[in-house]
Amino acid sequence: MQTIEKLIASASVFDGLEREQLEVIAGCGRNEHAESGAFLLREGEPAARFFLIRRGTVGLEVQAPGRTLTIETLHPGDPVGWSWLFAPYRWQLDARALEPCELIGFDGVCLRGKCEADHDLGYRLMRRFAENLVDRLQATRLQLLDVYGHA
Amino acid sequence: MLETGVGHSPLGRGPMVPEPFEVTSRRQDTADTWTLELERTSGDPLDFAPGQFTMLSAGGGGEVPISISGDPDRPERLVHTVRAVGLATEAICAADCGRVLGARGPFGVPWPVEQAEGADVVIAAGGIGLAPLRPAILRMLARRERYGRLVLLYGGRAPDQLLYADELGAWGERGLEVLVTVDSAGPEWLGHVGVVTRLVSRAGLAGGDTFAMTCGPEVMMRFTVAALREAGIDADRVFVSMERNMQCAIGHCGHCQLGPTLVCRDGPVYRWSELAPWLAIREL
Numbered sequence: 001m002q003t004i005e006k007l008i009a010s011a012s013v014f015d016g017l018e019r020e021q022l023e024v025i026a027g028c029g030r031n032e033h034a035e036s037g038a039f040l041l042r043e044g045e046p047a048a049r050f051f052l053i054r055r056g057t058v059g060l061e062v063q064a065p066g067r068t069l070t071i072e073t074l075h076p077g078d079p080v081g082w083s084w085l086f087a088p089y090r091w092q093l094d095a096r097a098l099e100p101c102e103l104i105g106f107d108g109v110c111l112r113g114k115c116e117a118d119h120d121l122g123y124r125l126m127r128r129f130a131e132n133l134v135d136r137l138q139a140t141r142l143q144l145l146d147v148y149g150h151a
Numbered sequence: 152m153l154e155t156g157v158g159h160s161p162l163g164r165g166p167m168v169p170e171p172f173e174v175t176s177r178r179q180d181t182a183d184t185w186t187l188e189l190e191r192t193s194g195d196p197l198d199f200a201p202g203q204f205t206m207l208s209a210g211g212g213g214e215v216p217i218s219i220s221g222d223p224d225r226p227e228r229l230v231h232t233v234r235a236v237g238l239a240t241e242a243i244c245a246a247d248c249g250r251v252l253g254a255r256g257p258f259g260v261p262w263p264v265e266q267a268e269g270a271d272v273v274i275a276a277g278g279i280g281l282a283p284l285r286p287a288i289l290r291m292l293a294r295r296e297r298y299g300r301l302v303l304l305y306g307g308r309a310p311d312q313l314l315y316a317d318e319l320g321a322w323g324e325r326g327l328e329v330l331v332t333v334d335s336a337g338p339e340w341l342g343h344v345g346v347v348t349r350l351v352s353r354a355g356l357a358g359g360d361t362f363a364m365t366c367g368p369e370v371m372m373r374f375t376v377a378a379l380r381e382a383g384i385d386a387d388r389v390f391v392s393m394e395r396n397m398q399c400a401i402g403h404c405g406h407c408q409l410g411p412t413l414v415c416r417d418g419p420v421y422r423w424s425e426l427a428p429w430l431a432i433r434e435l
Contacts (some may be wrong), residue, residue, distance in 0.1 A: 013429065063387075068338045070335065070340065072344050073345060139345055139346045142370070146371050147277065147368035148279075148308035148334070148367075148371075
């Protein structure tokens, strides 16, 4: 069985981190399983954790009166959850397993504390998450253009 | 490179005179898009290459350039998938079986399906942009052994607006890797949600000598090409299909000018390395 440190080393969101830093991050993580339909995050609830998908698909969902809208799907290698990093530490969306998922769940409060204690780790981790944010922000902007809705 | 249809006309009518084609079937694909099958009233097949278009008209409703979306190995059936967005296209989409439409062509530079033989090919389509790529897909699947990986990345607005939904699975069984994504969906949709550019990294493309063919809204193509280039695909091997105000379709009127080129004559399929400098000029 691979250690969590080895599992996370290949994820782009942890790319470029030193082995010692990966050890610290791995110390806040554990293997988890989510059944199809299980919620990983619920909008408005405290954001104390985040996940890295190893297998399966997770949908980011918004609840609207009378309907549920999936706005993005996340796949193996993607992190799930940013709000654990930023005040007020509350989830902005629902995240639901769309099929049985294998995940690494991280204690975000634990990791935030370690980032405060080691600013080099904090800077590198924040930079990686910022790159992921920018990538997905750009994709969201394209979605907002609704390019297929116009001839 | 295949010659354009300029001057081709078995009846000797010249390229500006429409020929009559009878509608033999009409299928609604989405809320505003129909696929029509037509047969030349003369009975002659209309040979075309994947990526070419005809100028299609329904009576006095005006004439519009529409890409051919049928099987190039079945030239006896002229197939067009048309989105009803104006007077001319609404009249075409409303044409029932038995109605006679006018068509000129085929015109234009085709997809490089023969050049791509021996290589991996990734096809990136957005919305109705899958229609001009369908003949290329059918041609390559008919000669599947001549290609490496064949990958289709297809993005649509919503699940009920995807084209050829009933064919995607069959293409998969014939050796096309199909990845589909939509911009948004309800919980009943279990596929990808997100923009088509995000499928590029999911496809695990080899870069190198991979060929890419993309068609869709211009903004979508711009960002898709950026993602394909980031995946290591050479700009000389990326091809896009452009849309401009094509009217004569034979390079005379100049309405479809794009930089030093005329899209009807020099396109609609362009090599990205040749087109990119002109697209970088705002408002061109």
